[in-house]
Amino acid sequence: MDSQKNLKFTKDHEWVDANGTTGTIGVTAYAIEQLGDIVHIDLPEAGKTYKTGESFGTIESTKTVSDLYMPVAGKITAVNAAVKKSPESLQTDAYKNGWLVKIEISNPNEVAALLDAKGYDSFIKE
Amino acid sequence: MNPEKPLKTPLYEAHVARKARMVPFGGWLMPVSYESVLVEHKTVRETCGIFDVSHMGEVRVKGQDAEKFLQSITINDLTRLQTGGGQYTAMLNERGGMIDDLIVYKLGADEFFICMNAGNRTKDFSWIESSCKKSNLNVTVTNESDVWAQIAVQGPNSTPVTASLLSPKEAELLRALPYTNIMPVTLYGKPALVARTGYTGEHGYEIYLPVSLAEKTWMALLELSGEHGVRPIGLGARDTLRLEAGYLLYGNDMNDDVSPLEAGIAWATKIDKGPFIGRDALIAQKTKGLSRRMVMFKMLDEGIPRHGMAVFAGGSSAGEVTSGGVFPTVGGAGGMALVSSSLKEGDEFYVDIRGTQKRAKIVKRPIYSAKTK
Known part of the structure; x- marks a missing residue:
């Protein structure tokens, strides 16, 4: 988890890399591992706005489908087309090239309320 | 079936030791996968997979x-x-x-x-x-459900793999065993049965063996990982394999309200053989004409159909998806659906995937040609 120490996390297993009003969102390696083979990912188009906790897409493994939730409110500015095309790549890289969307964060203060790497680590060990 | 406390097969400990992901299925705790559903699927299509089906x-x-x-x-x-x-x-x-x-x-x-x-x-x-x-x-x-464990050996290499458990004489009979036939064998000195059947669309066998021999036999088969590429396969791949092969899954594709004619197994329904329970209802259904029937379909739009999703055609409700998922070998996604019998092979319909209508097309069932014969 060392490379993830600057990220923030939700209990729904999303991560966000926030820098002021710019944010990058993905799903944690732990969640990907739990899901198994990722076969499909549904992501929104750039320009859409979401509230905190709102579903912005779905991630699907061979057996189940899970919603992707916005860690913080914001507007989608970019979507990772490579991951959409090859969702299985998330299984080997959930952080670096495995980002899902980039957003313009509506309220940067929301970020502080998320879990830090240590907090997320202990959460998944519960 | 005891929904409160799932049952365990004699191979439960072996699955846990191999770090399988265990899930409840039909009242049992079963391995859903050992490493990856897609890798396991490929193993069965290309080399040989073994399945614990002792819950049967x-x-x-x-x-x-x-x-x-x-x-x-x-x-x-x-x-x-x-x-x-x-x-x-x-x-x-x-x-x-x-x-x-x-x-x-x-x-x-x-x-x-x-x-x-x-x-x-x-x-x-x-x-x-x-x-x-x-x-x-x-x-x-x-x-005799508690008497027998069952291990399925499936894939192109399943004959030498299964034969490795048998005497030279039995191995010879195994090689000549026709599809769907069964033969008595002796496993570690005890009576067992080997049938040339399966649920994957590949050539393979199902071994009925005494519970006490389950672990020993399982381990012996896994020893053949090098020579014959034998790997343990979970229920996840069992489902994608049977789906491609167009095999029905009870509880998903059919239940007490679905007839064999609707389910597309008229080939196994011999109405002319004489009386049997349910025959009159089938005759009535045949006379009246079927209102719905099982079809296999492939998604044309992106998205993965799942059990229970609604099917629409010509703007109105036309049935529902009974089994859905990805087709790892043939590619894409699709499944089986119980739809209005006015829909025919080649027709298109829509599957409601979480509120969005996605285009699908009825294809020949099965989408993957079985290599069982």
């Missing part, structure tokens, strides 16, 4: 009237079987709905062996037992 149920039907009795409660024609033969069949209720789909093997002139679905073990046996009492025929039925 077995019933022995014996006696002078055994054949007559089974003819009266199943849809296929048992008189077509010779000793050692097996056939896919089903038991129906009076309404023509499926109680379960089964494989019946003829072990002798007066002796049959039935393999039934895990989740239906109790229901099936009660039905068989009560039908037997009502019939006044000279038959004994024995529930």
